[in-house]
């Protein structure tokens with residue numbers, strides 16, 4: 655069993671448990687459920703193009719930073735021009751929680767990506783109820799039909815969809831309704847990072863779709879390389895989070911890159 659299989663196995667149990675505690679009708683009662691969402695399509699163009707991620711730990715890197723709070727970090731990310739923030743809500747593998755989104759929602763005015771492993775309709779209602787604007791669908795955990803059905807559901811809740819792919823085979827998961835296609839530079843089965851692999855895959859995407867380069871952007875050269883290859887957006891976590899002050903590090907990066 656690879657790490658992704660383990661994550662999905664556990665996620666299934668967690669969703670079953672969550673459903674037994676809180677119904678979809680109860681989720682709809684949340685103060686955020688009816689809120690108009692913020693569009694990443696807009697901020698991707700009007701801001702730096704970077705989706706900065708709040709991530710305490712990961713299966714590939716262990717603890718990255720467990721000393722900072724989501725609010726101190728993401729308000730700096732917003733201040734220095736992040737197009738959106740990605741916030742992990744998976745607890746067991748990434749040390750995240752719904753509280754990480756709830757604690758910042760009323761304090762920032764850029765889209766929030768709920769970063770989790772979406773395998774059940776219920777999780778889309780959860781995402782909406784905690785104030786997320788965008789959800790991630792990971793092609794390797796879903797069938798093309800599920801991607802299509804979940805995209806429809808997300809849109810009915812006014813959530814945008816980032817579909818993540820990693821291989822040529824997963825190109826068939828793309829449908830015309832997904833808002834963004836993310837190409838993960840990291841193979842989630844063995845954690846190998848290969849930027850050129852992503853560029854090769856990007857060249858096979860439909861021309862009119864927003865493309866996001868995800869993961870393993872470890873320095874300025876990586877960023878410049880991917881930007882020059884035409885990616886519209888960049889999802890970056892560890893490079894900023896591993897610093898004592900991730901927000902400041904992002905500020906320095908933006909100013910060096912002149913974005």
Ligand SMILES: O=C(O)c1ccccc1NCC(=O)[C@H](O)[C@H](O)COP(=O)(O)O
Nearest residue numbers: 712713714842868869870871890891892
């Ligand atoms: O990062 C991992 O170890 C990981 C393992 C299994 C599934 C997902 C994983 N990461 C989620 C992500 O997509 C990254 O956090 C995100 O793209 C940012 O990556 P990075 O800039 O390398 O922190």
